[in-house]
Amino acid sequence: xxxxxxxxxxxxxxxxxxxxxxxxxxxxxxxxxxxxxxxxxxxxxxxxxxxxxxxxxxxxxxxxxxxxxxxxxxxxxxxxxxxxxxxxxxxxxxxxxxxxxxxxxxxxxxxxxxxxxxxxxxxxxxxxxxxxxxxxxxxxxxxxxxxxxxxxxxxxxxxxxxxxxxxxxxxxxxxxxxxxxxxxxxxxxxxxxxxxxxxxxxxxxxxxxxxxxxxxxxxxxxxxxxxxxxxxxxxxxxxxxxxxxxxxxxxxxxxxxxxxxxxxxxxxxxxxxxxxxxxxxxxxxxxxxxxxxxxxxxxxxxxxxxxxxxxxxxxxxxxxxxxxxxxxxxxxxxxxxxxxxxx
Numbered sequence: 001x002x003x004x005x006x007x008x009x010x011x012x013x014x015x016x017x018x019x020x021x022x023x024x025x026x027x028x029x030x031x032x033x034x035x036x037x038x039x040x041x042x043x044x045x046x047x048x049x050x051x052x053x054x055x056x057x058x059x060x061x062x063x064x065x066x067x068x069x070x071x072x073x074x075x076x077x078x079x080x081x082x083x084x085x086x087x088x089x090x091x092x093x094x095x096x097x098x099x100x101x102x103x104x105x106x107x108x109x110x111x112x113x114x115x116x117x118x119x120x121x122x123x124x125x126x127x128x129x130x131x132x133x134x135x136x137x138x139x140x141x142x143x144x145x146x147x148x149x150x151x152x153x154x155x156x157x158x159x160x161x162x163x164x165x166x167x168x169x170x171x172x173x174x175x176x177x178x179x180x181x182x183x184x185x186x187x188x189x190x191x192x193x194x195x196x197x198x199x200x201x202x203x204x205x206x207x208x209x210x211x212x213x214x215x216x217x218x219x220x221x222x223x224x225x226x227x228x229x230x231x232x233x234x235x236x237x238x239x240x241x242x243x244x245x246x247x248x249x250x251x252x253x254x255x256x257x258x259x260x261x262x263x264x265x266x267x268x269x270x271x272x273x274x275x276x277x278x279x280x281x282x283x284x285x286x287x288x289x290x291x292x293x294x295x296x297x298x299x300x301x302x303x304x305x306x307x308x309x310x311x312x313x314x315x316x317x318x319x320x321x322x323x324x325x326x327x328x329x330x331x332x333x334x335x336x337x338x339x340x341x342x343x
Contacts, residue, residue, distance in 0.1 A: 003194050005204040006135035007128075010142075010265035011187035012208040015090060017259045018098055018233045019316055020183040021216060025228045028168040028176045030161065033216045035168070035176025040209045042181035047205045049328045050188060054197035056335035062193060062276065068334045076334070077277065079327050083189055084273035085290075086319060090312070091267040092117070092298055095260070097309060102236060103253055110299045117291055120264060124271035125284055128193060131268050138261045145258040146211065150218065152242040152255075157221040175317075182321030184209055189324045190269045192331065193276055235259075 024032040057065065062080075066073035092113055099112050123131055168176075188205065191198065198204075219234045222241070231237045239252035275287045302308050 003196055003198040004132055004136060005198040005200050006139055007132055007265060007269060008188060008191065008198065008201060008204045009139060009208050010135055010262045011190065011269065012184050012205055013212060013259075014187050014262040014266035015094070015183045015316065015320070016212055016215075017235065017262065018094055019090070019313055020180075021212075021219065021235060022232060023179055023183070023313070023317060024176055024216065025220075025234065027179060028172045029229070030220050030225045031166060031168040031173070032176050033213055033220070034166075035173045036180045036209075036213045036216055038173065038177035039180025039184070040206065040213070042177055043185045043209065044202065044206060046181060046185040046324060046328070047188060047202055049332065050185075050191055051197050051201045053192060053328060053331050053335055054194055054201075056332065057194075057196065059195055065331070065334050068337055072330055072334065076327055076330050079323065080189075080192075081274065081277050083186075083323050083327065084270050084277065085294075086323070087187055087190065087266060088270040088274065088294065089298070090316070091263050091270060092294070093302055093309065093312065095263045095267075096298065096302065098233065098236075098256075098259070101233070102256075109302075110295065113295055113298065116264065116267065117295060120267040121271055121288065121291060123268040124275060124287075128269075128272060131265065131272060134268070135265050138265075142258045142261050145255050149239060149242070149255045149258075150214070153218065153222060153238055156238075156241055157218065158224070159221065161221050161224045178321055179317040180209075182317060182319075182324070184212065186320035186324055187266050187269070189327065190273050192328075193273055 024036060028035050066077050095116060096109050096112055100107070100109050104112060123134055184205070191201075215235060219238055220228055222238050223231070223234055227237070228234050236252060236256055239255050242252060242255070271287065271291070274290065275283050278286050
């Protein structure tokens with residue numbers, strides 16, 4: 001039976017809140033949706049490589065595949081551990097910055113992180129099957145909130161915000177495409193832990209990217225070229241303009257819960273990846289220790305420290321495209337090598 005693709009919907013969107021979309025606007029401004037469309041095509045190829053690996057995997061665990069070549073296996077193993085930990089860091093930092101900035105402003109930041117880490121760890125330890133069930137249960141609500149948000153602000157859309165078109169240089173279009181491809185595919189690297197290729201993997205990725213591009217178009221059409229550069233979370237600022245019946249306000253916090261879902265699924269999947277790659281002796285205990293140290297580090301390094309947040313913000317485009325490509329190519333080699341040995 002094929003794995004279900006629900007996790008992919010959330011992972012694809014997870015790094016765009018407050019980071020990905022702002023980065024795209026900073027590169028090619030109001031024309032970034034064009035670069036994003038090109039990025040979808042590049043990302044499609046990367047997701048295809050992930051899916052090809054899962055086809056070659058043939059029910060084997062990731063550790064079994066990595067053992068086929070000791071030196072290369074150790075190299076790829078370390079990179080996957082690093083990638084999983086980087087995604088864990090990004091999920092916690094994005095969640096912390098967003099919630100501390102707009103929802104629970106006066107709450108100590110460490111207290112914002114502890115509950116989501118506890119729930120995320122519980123789900124991660126239950127395995128990918130449970131994570132996928134959580135994602136499946138959240139899909140209707142996430143899509144419903146997204147549809148409500150799109151319909152609620154459609155009256156604020158102004159097509160003149162896109163004029164004049166094609167003012168961005170070709171090099172910036174290329175940078176936007178590569179950045180979009182990297183940010184949308186990097187979290188999906190964690191799907192290499194699937195036992196087999198999820199059904200509709202490529203379709204789910206493509207449709208989710210179109211939703212992200214639609215969000216980008218909406219943001220620019222409502223805020224305009226100047227304001228999209230000012231706001232750290234332009235998608236949230238669009239929702240702040242939404243009112244129900246002209247008098248019910250503050251609905252943006254309810255609608256933005258859909259973005260928290262993305263972060264939560266990324267958090268669970270990255271914790272699960274770290275646990276699965278640790279030595280077989282007491283991996284859960286080691287994972288908990290890593291999480292405690294990570295919480296302490298984030299509280300010390302990123303607590304009300306905009307400079308450090310800006311550093312990882314600027315590193316994201318490079319990390320998100322380089323690390324997955326360095327990992328997936330040797331993984332394909334190792335998986336295919338094992339398959340050839342069986343023939």
